[in-house]
Amino acid sequence: MMITPEYCLTMARYNAWQNKQLKAAFQALGDKELGKDRKAFFGSILATANHVLWGDRLWLSRFTGVPAPAGAIAESTGLTDSGAQWAVERFRTDGALIQWAERLRAVELSGPLSWHSVILGREISKPKALCVLHLFNHQTHHRGQIHAMLTAAGAEAPVSDLAFMPEEGPWL
Incomplete structure (x- = not known):
């Protein structure tokens, strides 16, 4: 599996752009609506956004x-x-993800990544590149759920197409 540092930087910027748009949608909707149980996997919009964070x-x-x-x-x-x-915590984390991606070298995407899985109750080892792909796929998957919940709530959901991401920042 081959991914590049450039891919990671693009996806980190995409993530920040998406979250910047979600911040505006969340402000327009308000905390009561963000916390309302919408029968999604994690319940509410805010709960799902917290899980991604x-x-x-x-x-x-x-x-x-x-x-x-x-x-x-x-x-x-x-x-x-x-x-x-x-929004504050998301901004901080998005900044950290972008900084990580900006400093990333190709060699850091090779080899295994090992950790203890609480869910499985054992040590896990997977290719680092697969884990990085999972990070970005996980974000996109759950933001799709948030997009659907925003739409169902009557809010204006953000543009999510990667092809329409601005070519220049600011990403945050």
Whole structure:
């Protein structure tokens, strides 16, 4: 499996662009609507957004050695209490992901990545490149759920097509 640092930087910027748009949609919707149970996998828009934030921090910890977020998947949905708090934490994490991608070298995408899986209760080892692909795929998957929930709530969902991402920043 071959991915490049350029791919990672593009996807880190795409992630930040998407989250910047979600911040505006969240502000327009308000915290009551963000917290409403919409019968999605993680329940609400905010819970799903929190899970993605938690997952990004978890994978970033595995790639860089920074501390992992507290809790397990079950607690991931309560990472922040409001859209405004989510926006602050999301901005910080998106900045860290972009900085990681900007410094990434091709050799860092090769070889295995090993960690202890709480879900499986054992050590796991997978190709680093696969884990990086998973990080970006996980973001996109759950943002699709958020997009659907925003649309169902009558909010204006953001443009999500990678081909329409601005060529120049600011990404955050």
